[in-house]
Amino acid sequence: xxxxxxxxxxxxxxxxxxxxxxHFTAATGIGAYGYLGVTIFFVISGFIVPYSxxxxxxxxxxxxxxxxxxxxxxxxxxxASIGLILAFGAFDMFRGFPQEWTxxxxxxxxxxxxxxxxxxxxxxxxxxxxxxxxxxxxxGLALPLLMLAGTPARRLAGLALVSCLPLLLxxxxxxxxxxxxxxxxxxxxxxxxTTNRIERTSYGAALAVLAGILIKxxxxxxxxxxxxxxxxIATVRIPRVAVIAWLxxxxxxxxxxxxxxxxRLMHMIRRLSDGEVVPSLLIVGALAASIAGAALxxxxxxxxxxxxxTRIGYRATRAESHLPASAPGERVAAD
Numbered sequence: 001x002x003x004x005x006x007x008x009x010x011x012x013x014x015x016x017x018x019x020x021x022x023h024f025t026a027a028t029g030i031g032a033y034g035y036l037g038v039t040i041f042f043v044i045s046g047f048i049v050p051y052s053x054x055x056x057x058x059x060x061x062x063x064x065x066x067x068x069x070x071x072x073x074x075x076x077x078x079x080a081s082i083g084l085i086l087a088f089g090a091f092d093m094f095r096g097f098p099q100e101w102t103x104x105x106x107x108x109x110x111x112x113x114x115x116x117x118x119x120x121x122x123x124x125x126x127x128x129x130x131x132x133x134x135x136x137x138x139x140g141l142a143l144p145l146l147m148l149a150g151t152p153a154r155r156l157a158g159l160a161l162v163s164c165l166p167l168l169l170x171x172x173x174x175x176x177x178x179x180x181x182x183x184x185x186x187x188x189x190x191x192x193x194t195t196n197r198i199e200r201t202s203y204g205a206a207l208a209v210l211a212g213i214l215i216k217x218x219x220x221x222x223x224x225x226x227x228x229x230x231x232x233i234a235t236v237r238i239p240r241v242a243v244i245a246w247l248x249x250x251x252x253x254x255x256x257x258x259x260x261x262x263x264r265l266m267h268m269i270r271r272l273s274d275g276e277v278v279p280s281l282l283i284v285g286a287l288a289a290s291i292a293g294a295a296l297x298x299x300x301x302x303x304x305x306x307x308x309x310t311r312i313g314y315r316a317t318r319a320e321s322h323l324p325a326s327a328p329g330e331r332v333a334a335d
Contacts, residue, residue, distance in 0.1 A: 009249065011040055015251065021287075024258075043230055045187060051194075074252070076305040077301050077305060080301045089101065109121070109122065112126075112133050128174075146188070159188060190233050252298075253297040256297065
């Protein structure tokens, strides 16, 4: 077992590029539905995170270690992106354009607390990182329960109960994971399917239920993106294409940097050209600059962080993970 899941890599690349277009086109034209890129990322996390945990022999006693692994993997690029934004802000202040940031606003990023304190993020896309972090906490506690549930019916019942919470406690705030529980659940259902813990018929029925919940609590686009991503992960095996695999690998760094770098370049070009520039060229330039910045962040910060996180183990054997010797989704991307 092991190796990269090139389908997941392709979906990550698609999600990151779609979010970029959403922002660079001001949510118009081909970028109008780019917000669904975040939905794709959430489904991928719902699948990859529990799969990686089980392959590592995760137990509830290892929850602190699991959280340490997630922090070691994701925080350095996140903090580096914050440092870049603050550096840009300092440069703007030097040029006579003071920033309106407060010390509390900046400090809140260290614990993703801005979402709960009502303080603006330095970078808009950070809101989804706060939601992801809540998912890690939840999955670290819930995964053993899913595995010990005993029967597929009980596992499905547990996921169904969690997925219905947005209906019982309505609210569309992006501050908590609550509205996105059915999205993550679709990925976790796919994990259960590919490890032979639920049947394919039950899987299809459960996805249909999740789609109905998401149409009610979000919109049809989110429902389609959620179900579509889950089905693609479960059924499609995309061969490795070098450029797509690379974009998938740097997708997290691209997500972090596309606003501070891409927006800044777009504003600079508009200012230098007095606003007379072809919009498509502006978008291409912003995307190219963002990808270049993401490649550097990935090379010098994200990759070392990933290597360090990989060395943090759960001190468990493969036999303890109770994974089948082979499974339809056995080729999982490193996370």
